[in-house]
Amino acid sequence: MAASFDLNNDGVVVIIGSGAGGGTLGNELAQKGVDVVILEAGARHEYEDFVNDEWGSFAQLAWTDKRTTSGDWRVAKDFPNLPAWIVKSVGGSTTHWAGASLRFQEHEFKTLSTYGKLEGANLLDWPITLAEMEPYYAKAEAKMGVTGTNDWPRLPGNNNFKVLKAGADKLGYKECHTGNMAINSVDRDDRNSCQQTGFCFQGCKWGAKWSTLYTEIPKGEATGHLEVRPNAMAIKINHDASGKVTGVVYADKDGKLQEQKARIVAVAGNSIESPRLLLNSASGKFPDGLANSSGQVGKNYMRHTTGSVYAIFDRPVHMYRGTTMAGIIRDEARHDPSRGFVGGYEFETLSLGLPFMAAFLDPGAWGRSFTTALDHYDHMAGLWIVGEDMPRAENRITLHADEKDAHGMPIADVHFDDHPNDTAMRNHAYKQATALYDAVGATRTFPTPPYPSTHNLGTNRMSEKAEDGVVNKHGQAHDIKNLFVSDGSQFTTGAAENPTLTIVSLAIRQADYIAAQMSAKTI
C-alpha cells in the first residue's frame, strides 16, 4: 500500500519530480526499505485517462506555466513562452516520451579529452566512464524492457520506418533498424505489447511504453515506503546553520505553503525547473543559490542539436500509423571531425499528427508553399535529427527579474544560442536526410526547424572538481552532502543519444549510493 508520511517526519528522502529520474530513484530507494516522499507539481492521470488527441493531450499533460526565452535559437521567436515541450504530471516526461533508449558511446563521457578545447564551448569530461555505467545500463534496459536487449525482439517496422530503411540502404548506411525502444515488443511486466496506435507522444493508453507512472511508481508504492504527493509544487529548499538541507517548502493543491521535513533532498524537476529551484533557494549562507559555489547552477543548458526533415512522395505513406519513433540510423553518430564538426548525430523516424504538423512544420509560415505541404500529409515520411550540442556557459536558466508564477516564485528564463558546431552539424544532417529521401523518390523535402526542447540537459553539471560543476559522480552536490540532483541536469555533456536511458541508469546507481551512505550514517 502507498505510504503516507507526516510533514514533520525528518527521516524521509524527499524527491522533487516523478519523471524518469525522480520516479526511478523513488522506487529504487523504496525497494531498499528507504522511506520516500515524491513531491510532484502535476496531477495524477492514469493511462486510461490519456487521449489520442495532440492538443487535448498537450492540455492534459504538458508544462504550460509561463517561461521566457532569449538568444538566437528559432524557438525564442516561434514559441517565446514555450522553450520546452515537457510534462507536468505524475510520471513527468516519461508520459510523453517516445521510448528511444540508447547507451552513450565511450568517447561521449570524455568530450574534452576527445574533441579538445573548442572556442565558445564549455566542454568537460564526465567523472564517470562507460565501463562504470555499463552494469547500470544493463539494469535500466532490463527494467524498461528495451527492445533489442535481453532477447526481446525489436518492434516491427511501420511505413515510416520502411521509407527510412529504403533510403538508408540507397545511401549505404549500415546501421539502420527499428531501434532500442522501451516499448514492449512482447507482453511483459504485466503490461501489453505495442498495438501500433501511433500516439506515443500523447501517453500510451496500452501501457506498452515504459513510463514511471505505471511501472516504478506503483511498484514503489507497493512496498509501503513510497508516497507520491501530486499537485505539490516545490518552491524552496531549506537548510540549517551547518548548511545541511532540512526540508522542502511546497505549494499544495490549494496553493497553501507546506514544509516537508527531510533527511535527504533529491532534485529531479528536469533541467529548467531543477536549477530554478536551487537558485530560488538562495539564503544568507548561500546567496547565489544552493549548491552554487561553482557558479555553474543553471549554466551549460543543452537541448541537443535537433531538426526534422519531412518529405512528400507521389504515393501514400501514412507515417502516423504505428510507433512514433519507429526506427533509427546510427551511422552518423560517430565522432568524425572530417565532416566539419565534432560529435555525431542520430536519425530517428518521427511523425506528427496533422494538428502538430501544422504548428511545427514551419512555424509562422503561411500561403500555398506551406499549405500544399499539408495537402499531401498522407504522402509524407519524416525523421528527427538528434545530435550532441555544445555546452556553453551563456546558455542558461536564470530567474526572471520581475515576472512571478501563481505561487510568487520567479519564472524561468531560458537563454540559448547555437554554437557554430551545432549549426554545422544540423546543416550536415539536413543535407544527408534530404539525400536519403530523394533517393527513395521524394518530390519535395522540408528541412524543419527544431521544436521546443524535449531533451533538456546539463544545468547542474557533474564534475570531478567542485569548482567545475554542481554535483559529483553520484549526483551529490559538491557543497551540500545531503542534497542530490537526479535528473538530466546532471549531464556534463549531452552525447548524441536520447537521454532517458542514461537518466534512469544514473538514478539506479544513485539509489545504491544513497542507501549505502545512509547505512553508514554519513548522510
Add this chain to the structure above:
Amino acid sequence: MVTIYDAKPGFSRRELLKRGGIGALLVISGSAVISPEHAWGLETSALKPETMATLIQMARDIYPHDQVPDKYYAIAVKGHDEQAGKDAAYKAMLEDGIADLDKKSGDGGYRGLGWEDQRVGVLKQIEATPFFQAIRGGLVVGLYNQKEVWPIFGYEGESYSKGGYIARGFDDIEWL
C-alpha cells in the same frame, strides 16, 4: 455569440444578386454570413457580418486548401467574434484591420480582388501587424484542429478505440 447553423437559407438567385453576394460564395444577410451553395450560415454579434465575411476570405488566403469548404474556415475564425464581444480594444483591432485591408485593396475592397495572388499581395503588406498575426496564429489551431477536416488530409485521428493500427495497415506500404 456566433452561431453556425446548417440550414437552407432559401434565397432565390435574383435575391442573392440583389443582396450583393460576395462573388457567388458568401452572402451577408442581417447579422449573418450565409453560404447559399453549401447551406450554412454564421451569425455574428460583435463584429459586422461584412467583417466576418472578409475574415473568412482572409483565412482561406492565409491557409489555402482548395479541398476544404468555407464552412471550416468560418468555424476557425468565429472565436474572434466572441473575443471582440468581450474586449472592445480587440474588436477595434479587428474592425480597423479589416478596414485597412479594404483600403489597401482599392475600390472593391479586399473581397473584390479576383485573384488570390492579388489578395496575398495585400496581406504581405500587413503581415507584421498584430492584427494579421492574431488571425494567422488563431488559425493554426482553429483550422487544423477540427476533427472534421482531418479526413480531407488523410489523417485518421484517434486510433485506440479501433485497436491501433496493428491490424489496420501500420506497415502496408507497397511501392518501395
